[in-house]
Amino acid sequence: DGGITQSPKYLFRKEGQNVTLSCEQNLNHDAMYWYRQDPGQGLRLIYYSQIVNDFQKGDIAEGYSVSREKKESFPLTVTSAQKNPTAFYLCASSQDLATYEQYFGPGTRLTVT
């Protein structure tokens, strides 16, 4: 899983609560990404960030928010507006948007009941 850490590995929350997932990288990568993984659906992009203090919506950004205050950190907040938040969340980074490989963290499994 390289130099990307995600915490916690498992997270449980009650419906209606916001929750923040941590993603930290020590690879000195400029670009960072958040994906959501559901069984049988592959990975879908939630948000991405090219540089500090800049981020863009991906394909399924509704109900999520992010910040990029530091190069090494890209936390994801799952808000109460997200209708189906239970999923496996993966953070990734790459040297920049033009660099082709993305490196993934170990993931956080979020369960909302």
Place this chain on the structure above:
Amino acid sequence: AQSVAQPEDQVNVAEGNPLTVKCTYSVSGNPYLFWYVQYPNRGLQFLLKYITGDNLVKGSYGFEAEFNKSQTSFHLKKPSALVSDSALYFCAVRDAGNTGKLIFGQGTTLQVKP
């Protein structure tokens, strides 16, 4: 719209036999193609990529993939499967826009039996 298809949900192969995991793609322009592997409750690990050049790409753990432009395919192969190769495999294509986004297939579970 760009897309990736992995037509098989699961591939079963006996240990020591060759394996193939299929992937087809649809892109505008030149495709940048990737294979990743995921073990249970883990992140994705990069296996190999095709950007340009030789159609046969070699990657980690003895895997290789063959790029076929006329058939728009990028099948993953290994000459001799190991039980430890059992995992979920994803094919991906880089989005043509300037996002760096990867578009993933649905994944194929590879089961290697002893």
